[in-house]
Amino acid sequence: MDKMKNLFTTGEAAEICNISQQTIIRCFDSGKLDGFRIPGSRFRRIPRDNLIKFMKENGIPLDNLDMGHPGRIKVLIVDDDQEIVELMVDVLTRDGRFEIRTASSGYDAGLQTQQFMPDVIILDYMLPDVNGNIVCQTIKSNPDFATVKIIIVSGVVNQEEIEGLLDAGAAEFIRKPFNIAELVDRILSTVESPTVQA
Numbered sequence: 001m002d003k004m005k006n007l008f009t010t011g012e013a014a015e016i017c018n019i020s021q022q023t024i025i026r027c028f029d030s031g032k033l034d035g036f037r038i039p040g041s042r043f044r045r046i047p048r049d050n051l052i053k054f055m056k057e058n059g060i061p062l063d064n065l066d067m068g069h070p071g072r073i074k075v076l077i078v079d080d081d082q083e084i085v086e087l088m089v090d091v092l093t094r095d096g097r098f099e100i101r102t103a104s105s106g107y108d109a110g111l112q113t114q115q116f117m118p119d120v121i122i123l124d125y126m127l128p129d130v131n132g133n134i135v136c137q138t139i140k141s142n143p144d145f146a147t148v149k150i151i152i153v154s155g156v157v158n159q160e161e162i163e164g165l166l167d168a169g170a171a172e173f174i175r176k177p178f179n180i181a182e183l184v185d186r187i188l189s190t191v192e193s194p195t196v197q198a
Helices: 010-017 021-029 048-057 082-095 106-116 132-140 159-167 180-192
Strands: 044-047 073-078 098-103 120-124 149-154 172-175
Touching: 010 021, 010 044, 010 048, 021 044, 044 048, 073 082, 073 106, 073 180, 082 098, 082 180, 098 106, 106 120, 106 132, 120 132, 120 180, 132 149, 132 159, 149 180, 159 172, 172 180
Parallel strands: 073 098, 073 120, 120 149, 149 172
Antiparallel strands: none
16 A cells, blocks of 8 residues: 555545546636646646645545545445345445445345445345335435435336336436446446435
8 A cells, every 4th residue: 555645636536525526627627726737648636735725625524535445435235135235245345446335124224324324325126124115215304314325226116116216215226137337337427426405
């Protein structure tokens, strides 16, 4: 592990600040965030001190600056199908951009959401104790979880139910069996899209 990092790319700065890379680039280009371009290229670099100054000016917590895994996306997988859970955990862990927890029931999902404060919940619609709709509504009715994004996965849901889930607060719906690479893309795009406050 290299010692404290003193220079960041716009992507790294975006992860640390928990905002989109486009926002970092806009701030950089407008002079709100000081840095420099590598001569002869379009690449921007942001020195550590400048990033800290920018974060303080904008009220962004410095927590991610020296974490071993800056800005890892916290994903809670809620599914009672052990094989699917193991596959998702394996792929997401190897990807390196995610921190993973799992739950196998709606009750577990509630506990884990409180303890882990995930960025994204991958939620199976048909859980042994409760359906995904209830879990969705419960999480979304709690202001502490306003920014948590929920991706529903299921093999047996009709269009009307899907619309009901999206109304209940789910950000995305993926039909089983799904392509795991597509799931990773959906997680990333879900996290990057702004949270719409009701």
